[in-house]
Amino acid sequence: MLKIENLSKAYSKRSVLDDLSLQIQPGEIYGLLGANGAGKTTTINIICNLLQADSGKVTICDRPISASTKQLIGIAPQENLLYKTLSCQENLNFFTKLYGLTGKERQQQVKACLAAVNLSDRATTPVEKLSGGMQRRLNIAVALVHKPKLAILDEPTTGLDIEARYQMWELIKQLKQSGMTILLTTHLLDEAERLCDRIGILKAGKILAEGSLAQLRQRIPATEIVTIQTQEEEKAIALGNKCGFTYRRYGRDLAFWLPQQLELKEIIACFEGINLESIARTPVRLEHIYIEVTNK
Numbered sequence: 229m230l231k232i233e234n235l236s237k238a239y240s241k242r243s244v245l246d247d248l249s250l251q252i253q254p255g256e257i258y259g260l261l262g263a264n265g266a267g268k269t270t271t272i273n274i275i276c277n278l279l280q281a282d283s284g285k286v287t288i289c290d291r292p293i294s295a296s297t298k299q300l301i302g303i304a305p306q307e308n309l310l311y312k313t314l315s316c317q318e319n320l321n322f323f324t325k326l327y328g329l330t331g332k333e334r335q336q337q338v339k340a341c342l343a344a345v346n347l348s349d350r351a352t353t354p355v356e357k358l359s360g361g362m363q364r365r366l367n368i369a370v371a372l373v374h375k376p377k378l379a380i381l382d383e384p385t386t387g388l389d390i391e392a393r394y395q396m397w398e399l400i401k402q403l404k405q406s407g408m409t410i411l412l413t414t415h416l417l418d419e420a421e422r423l424c425d426r427i428g429i430l431k432a433g434k435i436l437a438e439g440s441l442a443q444l445r446q447r448i449p450a451t452e453i454v455t456i457q458t459q460e461e462e463k464a465i466a467l468g469n470k471c472g473f474t475y476r477r478y479g480r481d482l483a484f485w486l487p488q489q490l491e492l493k494e495i496i497a498c499f500e501g502i503n504l505e506s507i508a509r510t511p512v513r514l515e516h517i518y519i520e521v522t523n524k
């Protein structure tokens with residue numbers, strides 16, 4: 229559906245995208261993860277034909293990116309693209325006109341998009357009277373008015389509270405069920421874990437790792453991760469090493485990769501001789517993989 233091959237882009241002499249390649253299959257949610265400045269927005273702007281790459285190739289539905297492929301893409305940008313004093317319906321009407329929809333099709337699309345984002349009962353409410361979560365959902369409806377093949381959702385839940393975030397996740401899952409292909413950018417690793425079929429980790433304009441969560445998990449040779457709290461960290465690291473556990477710091481937490489499944493008592497036995505204040509077991513999460521891949 230979307231194919232990016234060897235894309236490079238520099239501003240003045242500063243390289244922002246460095247031989248970037250990725251592919252998105254029809255009907256999947258692809259998560260592009262990266263810190264601030266990694267190059268996510270630059271990539272999106274090139275896909276949307278708003279910015280010219282220095283080299284490389286981008287095709288969507290086998291067509292090279294051009295003014296005419298804009299029709300295939302719906303983008304919900306980081307900053308809501310909405311007219312605050314207009315109602316939900318008026319906003320959508322405006323964008324349907326921009327895309328050249330007329331008559332019955334226009335009315336149908338406005339109605340369908342309001343329903344798709346669960347805002348049918350707010351059709352005549354001005355945007356400024358909607359909650360932040362509702363405005364974010366309307367921003368997505370705007371991206372869908374012209375029935376695009378690919379929806380690009382740029383940090384769709386940034387700034388939302390947890391309830392609004394759950395609603396947005398539900399909406400994104402419904403979009404996928406309706407057959408939409410989605411490119412999602414996010415800083416939130418749990419969001420990517422919940423939603424994405426495949427994930428690409430972007431750093432300094434390069435994809436450092438890519439795959440499903442199960443594929444990415446193979447980057448860490450551990451069955452699970454054990455985090456401990458103790459005043460005797462040096463001793464704990466030495467004892468962990470003796471048992472074949474690799475240690476890592478996640479923030480200030482001291483954690484160990486367990487190469488094989490162990491009973492809790494076997495894990496505790498490894499740290500015999502020191503005072504353990506707490507011990508917690510977690511599966512290998514995207515957070516651990518992200519840190520491993522981006523800190524190399």
Ligand SMILES: Nc1ncnc2c1ncn2[C@@H]1O[C@H](COP(=O)(O)OP(=O)(O)OP(=O)(O)O)[C@@H](O)[C@H]1O
Nearest residue numbers: 239240244262263264265266267268269270271306
């Ligand atoms: N028009 C521009 N001129 C010069 N430098 C730019 C321009 N646009 C972006 N950059 C730089 O390119 C790099 C990548 O920016 P980009 O916005 O693509 O990153 P991002 O991954 O989207 O970050 P964020 O998560 O903060 O949105 C940054 O260092 C940024 O300062």
